[in-house]
Amino acid sequence: MADEQIGPDNDHVEMDERDDDSALGDDMSTLTQSVRSSIYEGRYENGRRYHVYKDGKYFMPEDEIEQERMDMQHHAIITTLGRHFFSPVENPARILDLGCGTGIWAIQVADDHPDAEVFGVDLSPMQPSWTPPNVKFEIDDVEDAWTWPENHFSLVFSRLMISGSIQNLAKYTQQIFRHLSPGGYFESQEVQIRLGNDIKDIPEEDPLPLWCKYMRESIGEMGRTLAPDLDQIGVEMRNAGFVDVVVRPFKLPLGTWPKDKRLKQGGSAQLVALYQGLQSISLALFTRCLGWSPEEVEVFLAQVRKDMMAKSRQGFYFYSAVIYGQKPPRDD
Template sequence: MASLPAEAHTLLQPVAGEELLPASGLAQEEPIVADNDDDGDSAIDAPFRESLASLRSSILAYQEENGRTYHALSAGKYFLPNDEAEIERLDLQHHVMRLTIEGNYCLCPKNDGAKRVLDMGTGTGIWAMEYSDAHPDAEVIGVDLSPLQPEFVPPNCSFEIDDLEKQWTWNRPFDFIFCRMMAGSFSDNKSIVQKAFNHLEPGGYFEAQDMRLPLECDDGTLREDSDLWIWMSLVMEAMENLGRPVVAAQQWKPFMEEVGFEGVVEVNYKWPINRWPRDRKYKELGTWSLANMDQALESSTLAPLTRGLGWSREEVLVLISKARKVLRDTKVHAYWPMCIVYGRKPMTASIDENLGQFDVVNSPTSLPPSPLLPTSQDYEPIVLPTSSSTHQAGVYPSTARELSPMTEVPLSPTDAILSLPTYSRLRFTSALTEPYESRP
C-alpha cells in the first residue's frame, strides 16, 4: 500500500500542548483491514439481526378475534381487521372514492405538483402507489399499523409501520399530508391535525376525506326503527364507549381552522346505499357503494360491538344479517354523506426546528357529543359546488341537487362540476362496469 506523503503526516500531528483524542488521532491509528473471509453471519451482528427478526415477527403476529385478524402494533386500538377480505374491500373503497372525485387523488391543489407526501393510514398502499406512479418526481411515504402493502412498489414510494398517535419521527417537512377514511382511528382528532400542521412546510396542504355518520335520507324511507338505523346507532355507541367516536368528518374543518390552517374548504358528496337513484351517475356510484358497504358491515361491526358493548360474535352476525337486508333494499332511499376537507399552512408559518424530536400538540380537546339516534331535522341538506373560478374559504355552494328515485338528472348537471378542475365533474364512469345502455 502506498505511504502517505510527508505533508500529510505533518497535517495529522497534534498541536503542541494539545491532547490527541482517540476519535481524531488518525496519525496513530493502524489502517482498518477488511475481513474478506466474513460470511456476514458473525456472532457480533447476530443480536442485531435477531432483534430485527423479533420486531418483524411481532408486527406480523396478528391478533385473531371473532374469526378475523387485527393489527399487532398497538394492538386493540383500531377497529377494522387486516385480513385478505378487508384488503380487497379497502381497494374497492379506493375505487369508489376516486369515482367520486372523477379519478383525481385529492381536491386540494396538490393533486399535482407535490414533492414530499405523507399518506396517513395508507392501508393497502393503493393510493400512495397510484399517486407515486402519476407523480414520479414526488417522494411518497405511506404509514399504517399493519404491513399490508405489497413488496414491489414504485421507486419513489415507501411504507412505514407506525402508530400515528405516538411521536412522529420524520425530521423533514412534507408539502402534502393526506388522510382518508380515518373516522374512529384516533382518540383525539385535534392532536392529529396539530401534528399534520407541524410537519408541513409553509404553503403545504392537509386533506382529509371521510364518511360522516349517521346515514341520511331525504324522503323518510329510512326509518329509525329499521335494522340498518339500529345497526348504525349501535356502532356509534360502541365506538363512543371505546373512546374513539366516529365523528372525524364533523371535526376536521373546525380543528384545522383552530390549529392555524388557512383557506379551509369543505366539500360534501353522497354515496347512495344501493342502486336506488334513477340518475345514472348516482346509480353507478350506488352499485359500487353497496359492494363496499356490504362487506364493511361485518368488518366495521365485529370489534366495536364485541369490545364496546359486550356482544357475542353470534349476536353481531344476526344484527349484520338484518342490516344487510335493508342496505340492499332499493325502496330505502338513504345515502352515506361523504366529506372532503382541506387547508393550507400559511406561508408566514415557520418550520419547527425540532421536527422529529417532539411535537407541539395542544392539550386534548373534549369531543362534541354525537347523537346516537339523530333525526333528519338535525342535518342540513348536502349541496354540490356552484360555478366559481377559485376556491374560497367560507364560500359554500347554494344549489342543491337532490337524489330522487323518480326523476332523471343529466349526467353533467351543473356548470360548476364542468368548470372546476379541482372539484371535477361527477361522471362516475368506469371501464370495469357495463355500458349504461346494457343495464336493466
C-alpha cells in the first residue's frame, strides 16, 4: 500500500528558534426512568463526577471540565494529523466510534459523510442531544459482547482506547473484525504517555517525566497500559485476520516549539489539554491505585504544570501512531 503522509512531515519536526508563544407496564417505566436518571447524574469522588454504568471501570471523570479537555485533545490530534481518519474506505455506509466521549469525532464525521449512519458508544452519557440526523449514541461497554450484527460496519474507529481502556487487545480486535463488513476497515489512533525528544536527553526525575511514569504504573494496577506497543497493535490486527495493516507513527508535540504552523497549533492545543486536564487524568489513578491523598496529588500536579510550561518550548512530544487495516473483501 502506498505511503500516506500524516499532516505535515511528522518524522522530523523542526524547532522554531523564534518561538515566543506563551415490558412491565408503569412499574418498568418508572424503573427505566430511575436507572436513566442515575446514569446521567453520575457519581462524585473527590469533587469530580464519574460514570456510574460499570462504575469504576474507567479512571477519568465525565463532568464539564473533562468534556472540555476531551474536545481540546480532539482538536490537538485532528490539527496534528490533518484529517479524521486515514483508512481508505470509500462511501462508508455505517461507521462506529468506540469510546466516543463527547461525540465530537462522530458528529464531525457524520457532517462529512451525510449518507452514512454514524454510531458512537461510550460508558458515559456525555454526548449532546442535538446532533446530525445520521448520528446515534449508545451507552455500553465495548469490551462486552456486541449486539450489533456481524459483517455490519464499513469503518470502526477508536482513539486512545487501547491506551488506557482496553484490557484484552486480542479480544478487542477479534470482535471488531467480526462486526466489520467484508472490505471494511478498523483504525486506531493511539498516544502513549511516554515522552520523546530528538534534541536533548529527558531527565527522568523531573516532574513531567515522573508523572508519565506514575501514570503508567498506576494504570498497570488496573490491568491496562498507557504505553501500548504500537507495533504489537498491528500484529494483533493481523492475527485477527486483517490485511494491508499499516502502522504509521507520528509525534504529538507538547507546546509551541514546532516551526510548522499546523504542528505548532496542534502542540499548543495539546499543551492546553494536558495543563488544564491534568487533574482529570491523574486524580482517580493516583488516589485509587497509588494510595495518594487528594492533597498530595494536587501538590505534585502543581510541580508537573510548572515543569510542563518550562518544557513547552524544548522539543518534547508524545509517541503516537495511526494503525489501520482491512477485513478482506468477499471473493466475487
